[in-house]
Amino acid sequence: MDNIAGTKSTLTWAVHISVLALVLLWLFPTMGLFVSSFRTGDQITQSGWWKAMFPAELTEQFRAADPDENRIETEAGVFVVEGDFRQEGLGGEISTWGTSSRDLAAYAPGDTADLGEGETFTVNADGTYVWQGNADQIEGRGQRVFITALEPPEFTLANYDQVLLDPRNSEGMAKAFFNTLTVVIPATIIPILVAAFAAYALAWMDFPGRALLIAAVVGLLVVPLQLALIPLLKLHNEIGIGKGYLGVWLAHTGFGMPLAIYLLRNYMVGLPRDIIENAKVDGATDFQIFTKIILPLSFPALASFAIFQFLWTWNDLLVALVFLIDSSGETTVMTKQIVELLGTRGGDWEILATSAFVSIAVPLVVFFAMQRFLVRGLLAGSVK
Amino acid sequence: MNPALLGLLTIVIGVGGCVGYFYFSNVFLDKVLFPASGPNASRNINRANKIRPWLFLAPALLALGLYLAYPVFETLRLSFLERLPGGRTQFVGFDNYTRMFAEPKFMEALRNNMLWLIVVPAGSTAFGLLAAQLTDRISWGSVAKSLIFMPMAISFVGAAVIFKLVYETRPEDAQQIGVLNALWLRFDGGIGSFIFLKIVPAILLLGFAAALAWIVWVTIRKIREPRLASGLKIVFALLALLMAYIAVSSVLNAGSVLTAELDYGTPMTWLTIPFWNNFFLMIVLVWIQTGFAMVILSAALRGIPEETIEAAIIDGANPFQIFFSIKVPQIMSTIVVVWTTITIATLKVFDIVFAMTNGQWETQVLANYMYDKLFRANDWGVGSASAMIIMLLVTPILVWNVYNARKEMR
Incomplete structure (x- = not known):
């Protein structure tokens, strides 16, 4: 299209810029989560994540060393505690400091703060400090100091360590990760198998009522699963499955079935008729035709449904809430765990962001690796 | 048992069970029920081929019926019932619906x-x-x-x-860590704020209204075509009315956007x-x-x-x-x-x-x-x-x- 006369070059530039703007707009929210998951809680609350690439002013609280152990009597009645805040984690260049949380920027580096009745405190630009006063003043706990410094950008893996590898598993994400996997794998494989046979029957076998069944599948494609919650929960309780993995597998199998049959049938109908008829003439049974010819040829459709079902079961919250998670909470999945964290740790963005990113990382990998099949499946399912 | 192990076992049992079902039911049909040999061979082959589609379909139909079709009717039935203590239920007609429509939250x-x-x-x-x-x-x-x-x-x-x-x-x-609030606090009520928060949204709303008006016009032209079925005409007319209503209200909203008093300088709790x-x-x-x-x-x-x-x-x-x-x-x-x-x-x-x-x-x-x-x-x-x-x-x-x-x- 671009080489056709009439397309203007200024317009091409406008197109490039608008696409770039659109892409950035679409990426920006996810980037926020991604960057935040590599920052400490303090960093997240003190500056927006978009500033994470640049040095940031960070105010931290420090305490002078324990006076009872470290004080030195320099002259009669005058005690001094000296030390270096750099060794306690202070990084970057000190811009201001203060001794009260109400006035954080009271002093510049090198200034000496007068704490009253002869007690003084000095913080130097290199992070060393001198605390001086009489015996009563230099005792008990170390003096509090608030230092605002220009910290270089810093990223950490500590959040991932806490969320995934913490042996106490306080956020519950590691277990939820495996629970999600336990839900997803059978709930993806079993519907494919069941649907593939049905799709073959609907595509290549002749029997009365076939058209009606296909119409029914198309109709069931849009039935909201909300309707199924109560009747099925009741059913599961009556036949003794109750809440648990078996129930959620069955539910996902049922809910994924219309799309599976629809996608696979649409694909199988398009396979060349000659191959199947030749095989029939050669004496192959339907079962053989299906396993030896149809299944291998339908691989792209099988793959695209598998991705759909995988994404949908991995990302699902409602079905898990209703059919899986019981009061013990042992079988919680990641989506539920994140909703829980939103409630209990709403302000702790380092935990929230990391947990959310852990849960979306796997689908993202699958998405980028298998995008070809996903697009093909979408097109088969929607464009007619 | 460990759930991961249970999952693995289910995959094996589920997949094996499915494959086994399809395979053995076919074998049973061809070899035992209607064997393709003996005096009735050709009739048996025909019979087997009549039944086979249903063998292939059975598990899927069961899943569809039990997990999607049956719940639709069961939910419809439940919506006319009220649960009484002791697990009994009572038919209440449209009582649930009237109660629901009376609720402001609904x-x-x-x-x-x-x-x-x-x-x-x-x-x-x-x-x-x-x-x-x-x-x-x-x-x-x-x-x-x-x-x-x-x-x-x-x-x-x-x-x-x-x-x-x-x-x-x-x-x-404090420093804003949400992008939206950080952006919002950049607006101070000056000329930039006026352009971006009033003129631009108003133009967008008017543009949206204009697009809708165009669609309404196209729809009306379509309705006047004599070939169209009268049922579709009614649907189109309703849609056109709805869109016209939305268009008018967005024009009115554009006016209120222009005159709105915005609370510059205060972080908003958007949700x-x-x-x-x-x-x-x-x-x-x-x-x-x-x-x-x-x-x-x-x-x-x-x-x-x-x-x-x-x-x-x-x-x-x-x-x-x-x-x-x-x-x-x-x-x-x-x-x-x-x-x-x-x-x-x-x-x-x-x-x-x-x-x-x-x-x-x-x-x-x-x-x-x-x-x-x-x-x-x-x-x-x-x-x-x-x-x-x-x-x-x-x-x-x-x-x-x-x-x-x-x-x-x-």
């Missing part, structure tokens, strides 16, 4: 759902069409496409966390501003669904015959005319498919509201209302009744899809 959910149904499909389709048209024309279009498509893979809950960070509010004297917070939630779904719309519309755009476009260029059409008068009419049927698919996804929206506001601050939607009734209030009657409302809203699309599918098969 009416709020209904109103919000209507708003969602207008904004999300329209927004996603419009952005999707824009992205499809733009990315098709540049060299790095496929990369851009896959990045815009990416939110498709992110769960609603994950998206909720992502956007909660965008909407995060900090006290006035607690009644009415507008609905839009902040809708943005999340638009963000997710745009990629879907884009992928499908871009395929449809590529399917347009080149000659029609070349002919338009030779006739001197400018790019905008080509897009709106040549391309869009040719992909109209795909736009309708995309629109209805997103409409269905929107009708069922649950996770986003559940995770972000849980229906507080007047953001309730039907699916979350239903969940509330079913599992918090334990009121199965009203819960089922609200599920039936969702079903009722889906039904026109269901009928339309089935109608199209049957037409295609003939």
